[in-house]
Amino acid sequence: MLRSRPHAAPSAPAGIAGAFLLAVAVAATVVTVPGSPARAAVPGSPARTAVSAAPLPVALGAPAEAAALAAPLPTSPCDPGGVTAEDTALAAELNTRLTMKMRGYMDGYRVSCARAVVGAVRARGLAREAAVVAVTTAVVETGVRNINREVDHDSLGVFQQRATWGSAAQRLDVAWSTGAFLDKMLRTYPDGSWRSAVVGDVCQRVQVSKYPERYQPQAADGQMIVSALWPVSGVTRSEVVARARTWNPGTARRVPYSQTARHGGYRTDGSGYASMALRLGAPGPDSRGLSSARHSRPIPVSELRSGDLIIRATGPATARQVIVFDRWADAGRTSYWAYQQRRGYGTDHRRMSEGLSAGSGFTAHRPLTIR
Template sequence: MGMSLLGTPAAVAAPLPTAPCGDGGVTAGDTELAVTLNGLLTMKMRGYLDGYRVSCARTVVAAVRARGLPREAAVVAITTAIVETGVRNINREVDHDSLGVFQQRATWGSPAQRLDVAWATSAFLDKMLRKYPDGSWRTAVVGDVCQRVQVSKYPERYQPQAADGQMIVSALWPADGVPRAQVIARAKTWKPATAQRVPYSQTKQYGGYRADGSGYVSMTLGLAKPGPITTVLATGAHTRPIKMTELLQGDLVIDPVGGNTARQVVVFDRWADAKRTSYWAYQQRSGYGTDHRVVKHGLTTGTQFRAYRPLTVR
């Protein structure tokens, strides 16, 4: 399975010929997400993601979702793609007769099939399900599942990439729809503006979520634990920009600029006055903890706060 493509970061960046990964091509959101993830990944792909590779990962994740399988299956597939090709749809037989994002041999299918990322992903999943009947793959080690499907000469290379595979999938896998009232109900569970409020922390967790601003907001939206950071919340993976005048309960106001101590995100609750000069918001606030207070974020001249609508809120 594409052994010459494994190994060093230099191999990840090698200028091999590739085919598009999906009908939509590379979107602006793909490119933006690549920039964000490059600073978060820790292993082989760190610094090497671009819009094209994200478009390939997005197509793989969509194929898993189309099969009705859980996100853990996407983690196995993306982890495999990281090792095999650096998440590229390679369309030249570099290693024997291997092709595609998973470097599948000719025995898997025709060249056209193997270069169809959705088809290749489905074929990968078919084999995974055959090797692990009755959902047993879900309790197995990710790297072991990858190896059982791929039968690689280098089985030890998969598991070290699993955490980055999880991070990529978390950024691309939308959460289930959440009613706006439920977002607010969840916000209240951290006891905002009371003596029982959750203390702010960028290193500790509460209920599996980071006890910082983005962790708190991720909890209110029901996103995967421990929650994406603020810069990721502001990407097309989770939100779309809207005007401040369009804010509804459960929408977000985000300042994604600067270091981790400067970035902020709040959950919009309601306007505080008829002229809409301020509003009530829920926030996990540095130096205080969970709060519910009146703010003007995004309403003043020169502000870096912008309004965003979560993709999964209904």
């Protein structure tokens, strides 16, 4: 990790890595250090292009990096909804693919923090490359953790922003802190010029770190994390319906309902079926994942269109449902036709009214993958 300071704030003499290591020493944490990756030249690739995935030198060295990542520092949630099962599953996958300091250290919480950063970038309407810059910075600064104790001077949050950035509550709000990070990036690089700059250089000019060399080596992993969290290119509404029909709804060949079975790699429950129709990664997020900012945005029921979702994501697993909207059934919009993987039956296409009355617990959502 490293010290960062906004604008003209004075540089720190020790840096956050030292603070992390002190915390480790005080807690008597024992860290097993993996072998350090081989050195390779750092390419000067621009942010708009793929960053080299070849192993790059770890600035602090493997022992210091491992100790800093394992430091038992207090953190705040990055997502008010908490860590999802999908976050944990993605962390396990990333741990086998990352090549630098985060390899083996990703967990559901860190993924939830990266997801919150990516979501904030998407909410601003910025390109994926902006998320790569932000996540790369978070990797170096905190190991993608929302640290809520002033370990390094008065720095807080996933970017270790100093008090001059904002209040403690603001800096610990990942959406706010990411927005502040992006604001400075856009001021520093007007007219989108950040997109043609080297990722590590953009990180440094925003953070104004005492250790500028530490960002670029993590850029390839930053890109990999963002790629795993950024929605795929998407599907059209007609493609969603066509894919929903492949499970033969309402026929003798329909796919039976199950929360544990798989069909074509997808879970054969409601959220797995909807994930398949939307061409999301198998086995698919659960109902809470589909309703989160990572995969959809809430819309008024009156705006429902073919391929949108109607979700009840609260309550026990037996009460949660995901419905794929097809079309309105009548001019008065008192019911609609929809596709659903229905408990006790399987894939169905039927007329429904769930979510049309207040207090039903259902909410309408527009998937981010629909183009």
